[in-house]
Amino acid sequence: MRSAGMSTRSAWADGFGRTLLYSPPAMKRVSKTISGSDTAAANAVIEPIQSDASLDALTVIYSRATRPAILETSLEKGTYARYSIFAADPADRMVHHPDMRECPLGRLEDRSATYPRQEPSELPIPFSGGWIGYFAYEAGLRIEGVPCSTKADIPVPLAEFHLYDAAAVYDHAERQWYAVAIVWPAPWSRQRPSASHRIGLIRDRLRAAERLRRSITSPFTPVGPHRLAQSNMSDEEYWAGVRRAKEYIEAGDVFEVNLTRRFTVETKASPLEIYRRLRRVSPSSHAALLTGSGYTIISSSPELFLDLRGDHVVTRPIKGTRPRFDDPLLDESARCDLIESEKDRAELNMIIDLLRNDLGRVCRYGSIRVLSDGEIETHPAVFHRVAAIEGRLDAEKNFFDLLRATFPGGSITGAPKIRAMQIIDELEPTERGVYCGTIGYIGLDGSASFNIAIRTMVHSGQRVHLYAGGAVVADSDPQSEHEEVLAKARGMFQALNCRAPTDRQPAWAARC
Numbered sequence: 001m002r003s004a005g006m007s008t009r010s011a012w013a014d015g016f017g018r019t020l021l022y023s024p025p026a027m028k029r030v031s032k033t034i035s036g037s038d039t040a041a042a043n044a045v046i047e048p049i050q051s052d053a054s055l056d057a058l059t060v061i062y063s064r065a066t067r068p069a070i071l072e073t074s075l076e077k078g079t080y081a082r083y084s085i086f087a088a089d090p091a092d093r094m095v096h097h098p099d100m101r102e103c104p105l106g107r108l109e110d111r112s113a114t115y116p117r118q119e120p121s122e123l124p125i126p127f128s129g130g131w132i133g134y135f136a137y138e139a140g141l142r143i144e145g146v147p148c149s150t151k152a153d154i155p156v157p158l159a160e161f162h163l164y165d166a167a168a169v170y171d172h173a174e175r176q177w178y179a180v181a182i183v184w185p186a187p188w189s190r191q192r193p194s195a196s197h198r199i200g201l202i203r204d205r206l207r208a209a210e211r212l213r214r215s216i217t218s219p220f221t222p223v224g225p226h227r228l229a230q231s232n233m234s235d236e237e238y239w240a241g242v243r244r245a246k247e248y249i250e251a252g253d254v255f256e257v258n259l260t261r262r263f264t265v266e267t268k269a270s271p272l273e274i275y276r277r278l279r280r281v282s283p284s285s286h287a288a289l290l291t292g293s294g295y296t297i298i299s300s301s302p303e304l305f306l307d308l309r310g311d312h313v314v315t316r317p318i319k320g321t322r323p324r325f326d327d328p329l330l331d332e333s334a335r336c337d338l339i340e341s342e343k344d345r346a347e348l349n350m351i352i353d354l355l356r357n358d359l360g361r362v363c364r365y366g367s368i369r370v371l372s373d374g375e376i377e378t379h380p381a382v383f384h385r386v387a388a389i390e391g392r393l394d395a396e397k398n399f400f401d402l403l404r405a406t407f408p409g410g411s412i413t414g415a416p417k418i419r420a421m422q423i424i425d426e427l428e429p430t431e432r433g434v435y436c437g438t439i440g441y442i443g444l445d446g447s448a449s450f451n452i453a454i455r456t457m458v459h460s461g462q463r464v465h466l467y468a469g470g471a472v473v474a475d476s477d478p479q480s481e482h483e484e485v486l487a488k489a490r491g492m493f494q495a496l497n498c499r500a501p502t503d504r505q506p507a508w509a510a511r512c
Contacts, residue, residue, distance in 0.1 A: 040185030042116040042444055044128035045195045049177040049202075053209035055084055055170065056276060057216050059289065061209045062086050063272045067093075067162055069132040069290050071441065071449075073172055074283035075379065080304050080316065081285030084170045085127050085441070089201075090162035091192055094131070095293065096139075097157050104139045104159035105407075108442075109400040115163070116185055118444035120310060125169045129182035130443035133161030134290065134297060134453065137432040140408035146421045151430045154465055156458060160292050161442075166198035168206060179203060182444065219276035227498040229263040229466075232430045238485075239478035241427040248423055249474050256350050256414040257423050260469030261485055262430055265498045271296035271459040274495055278457075282381055282491025286451035288439045297434050298464075299456040300491060302379055303386075305409050305438050308402060308448045311393040313363060317351045317411040318452075319471060320344030320374070320385030323487040335383050339376055344385055347471045348374050352387050354410035354417060361405040363391035381490045399448040403438075409452045412436040414471065434458055435467035457492060466492045 055072060062068040065088035072084040094111050096104035112131060139158045141148050165182040179202040181195040192198075233241070238261055245257040267274070275289045275298045284300040304316040320341065322334040338344060352370060359368050371388035393402060413436075414420030435458075440450030457466040468489040470481050486500055493499060 040116060042118045042129070042185065042188075043183045044118060044121070044123065044180055045183055045199060046123060046125070046128065046178055046180045047199055049179055049206060051177045051206045051210060052213070053177070053206045054213045054216075056219075056279070057209040057213040058086055058168065058205065059276065060212060060216065060272065061205050062088055063289075065089060065205075067291055069162060069164060070288065071132065071439075072279070072287040072289070073285055074279045074287050074300075075285050075302070080307055080314065082171065082173050083126055084172070085132075085167050086169075086205075087132060087164035087167040089164075089166070089198075091165050092163040094133075094159070094161045095157050096159040098138070098152060100158075103142055104135060105143065105400055105403055108159065108161055112442065115444065116188065117446070118182065120445045120447070123180075125171065125178050125180065126309065126447060126449065127167060127169060127441055127443055128180045128445070129165045129167070130441050130445075131161040131163050132290070132441045133159065134434055134439040135159045135403075135407065135437050136434050137408055137412075137436040137453075139437065141421060141425075143404055143407060144418050144421065146418060146425065148431070149425055150428055153430055154295075154433055154458060154460060156292070156295055156433045156460075160290075165192060166195070166202060168202045177206060179206075219273060219280055221277050221281065221494055222497050224497075227265055227267070227496065229265045229493070229496075229498045229500055231264075231501050232262040232428075235482065238482060242472050242476060242478040242481050244427060245423060245472040246474065246476060249472070254414060254416060254419045254423060255473070256347060257420050257427075257472045258412050258414050258436075258469050259424070259472050259481070260428055260432060260436065260467055262432075262435075262465055262467050263489065263498075263500060265464045265466070265496045266462060267464055267496060268462060269496070271298055274298055274457070274459065274464065278491060278495040281494045282379075282455065284379070284455065286439075288451070290439065294460060296459040297439065297456065298459060299439055299451070299453055301439070301451040301454050301456060302377070302384060303411065303452040303454055305440075305450045305452045306399075306402060306406065306448065307450075308393065308399050308446075310447075311395070313359065313391045313393055313402060314371075314388065315355055315359070315406070315409075316386055316388045317348070317355060317409065318384045318386050318454075319348035319351055319411055321470070321484050321487060322383045323483075323490065324379070324381050324383065335376060335378075338383050338385055343473060343475055345374060347473055348385055348387055350415045351410045352389060354415045355389050355406070358406040358410065358417075359389065359391040362394055362397045362401050364394055367392035382487055398446060399442055407438060408436060409438070412452055412454065412469070432467065433465075436469075455488065455492065464496060466496070468492075
């Protein structure tokens with residue numbers, strides 16, 4: 001998520017303490033929905049709020065509300081990881097189950113077209129109302145027409161989105177809270193509480209979080225024996241999958257394949273408790289806590305998939321990972337090893353080319369640029385190599401067109417994408433579900449921001465399913481790939497107080 005292109009000071013130079021109603025000067029009350037039918041526009045009321053509520057305390061408060069959705073930046077990474085969004089009490093819901101034949105993207109696009117569009121305006125925050133939710137990885141198979149033969153043993157929809165018309169938004173750069181609400185035109189206004197009522201509810205929740213902050217305790221991971229996670233494949237089966245992927249690469253079928261393992265842990269911990277632990281041991285730039293029908297999504301993703309502001313598109317793929325160490329010399333050695341690794345650089349370059357090609361399907365000719373071909377990012381548990389690519393969306397396209405052209409993300413499939421997805425379907429025994437899908441929001445103004453749903457868990461009943469994977473290329477070593485998978489899962493293992501079902505733990509695992 002990133003700035004709307006206007007500094008907070010300039011936006012609030014006149015009347016900082018007042019509630020201001022934003023509406024576009026040239027088209028004040030006339031707009032068009034995505035479907036093109038004439039209707040009055042939706043506007044936004046926004047109010048800056050002076051509050052020392054912590055994000056952790058507000059997470060607890062919102063977890064008690066109806067259908068809460070939290071998109072959080074617990075590890076700031078500059079422009080694209082600046083804001084945290086807290087929403088609840090949705091106005092509408094779209095759930096797409098696997099037995100439905102339609103494309104979930106098309107269903108959400110049709111549903112969103114029945115609501116008034118908010119004209120783009122220079123708000124000091126990127127989100128003022130819209131749809132928050134996720135698309136599962138298998139939704140991408142439908143988009144690309146790739147058959148799915150893997151086992152679907154976790155009852156999670158292909159997509160679930162809720163329409164939120166009010167939110168508390170925190171600007172980490174300015175350390176400023178905002179309450180924002182949509183002002184619906186008739187007849188929608190008769191179906192929802194007033195904008196002032198919804199903003200008042202946000203104020204109440206922030207005050208409740210201020211009070212809770214004085215008594216809330218840190219979510220320490222419990223001590224004692226570690227639980228043993230179960231996996232959807234043994235180490236030997238995973239190594240065999242790596243070798244089989246290399247055979248496809250050697251045969252010229254594909255250049256790179258992302259191979260994933262799933263781990264399952266029995267736990268009595270609540271989703272809120274697990275999320276609070278995870279954000280402490282593994283803070284991330286694009287975290288999420290979403291409540292669905294009988295399940296909860298807990299994500300600490302570090303990867304931005306798509307950010308759309310106006311016609312400006314940015315994607316930031318990750319390829320290349322090294323574990324962090326307590327010993328400064330070992331830690332610096334791991335960082336340098338990633339910097340110097342030709343294998344990891346080659347992996348990322350392949351994904352850069354793939355994403356440039358995907359963006360080229362919907363962006364203006366000549367507008368696509370590589371902003372970074374692989375800077376090293378430091379996270380609490382790992383180092384990552386990260387690229388950045390931008391483009392300008394064609395005037396006739398919207399976010400749904402962009403998503404159809406790019407989803408699923410190339411960093412979690414491989415290249416070429418469709419052939420890699422076919423090989424993934426062959427080698428992985430169970431569906432990925434939310435993992436390797438995408439989580440985020442689509443604003444009523446057409447803006448959007450979505451992560452790649454890595455470092456992501458699904459809590460259902462008394463089980464938590466967590467996933468980790470890595471790219472297999474021609475010179476991949478099965479044991480090294482195995483250690484990379486465990487390094488990526490490290491924070492989730494810590495939050496769940498568990499360990500992987502393997503005797504070949506890397507050196508750092510003994511400290512978890």
